[in-house]
Amino acid sequence: MSLSDAVPRQQPEKPVSDEIAFNGGKEQPISRLAHIIAQASRFSGDAHGLDNGERAALARLDPDGELRPHQIAALSRALIYAGLEPDTWQVETWQRWSLIAHGMALAGHDISQSLGQQLSRADVSESRVTKLLTSRGDAFRQILPRLLRLLASKNVEPNWHELGGLILNQERDEEKAEVTRLRIAGRFFTAEARK
Secondary structure (H helix, E strand, C coil), X not given: CCCCCCCCCCCCCCXXXXXXXXXXXXXXXXXXXXXXXXXXCCCCCCCCCECHHHHHHHHHCCCCCCCCHXXXXXXXXXXXXXXXXXXXXXXXXXXXXXXXXXXXXXXXXXXXXXXXXXXXXXXXXXXXXXXXXXXXXXXXXXXXXHHHHHHHHCCCCCCHHHHHHHHHHCCCXXXXXXXXXXXXXXXXXXXXXXX
């Protein structure tokens, strides 16, 4: 798999690629995770979706806080069904993917537009976008859930290919994270200028 956090057992973690949408036509874990979280399960143990309780557990979890057993179960199930192997991860990796799963459960996933265009469509203020793109570490993880709730309240689902890439690369591969930030900013300000 191309994601650093989704490595086969007994292999060192590799840098995350921001090309996480498709790799040679093969759907990547972030796309599968979004599909699994959005898809309602059809029967108990359905590997193509989560039940309402599991989605609610993901929406309520605090990625920086202590995860409760039912939240760990829902998160683990979603990650495994997405083709990831969380049993080999470090705590930081769990936090990154739990933030992504939490965000997907809160706000959904839409690849039809770039994240910058979606932020503009939701009338997110320039100052809030600037804070998102300039914050790092704990500040970023505190800003993001609030922004996702704002997007959900405006019925705008974010593009997790971009946002997930930012989360996975931030403070790990800053060069790739900066490319993602600049792409988001460029598309946001272009969309704002066209209004």
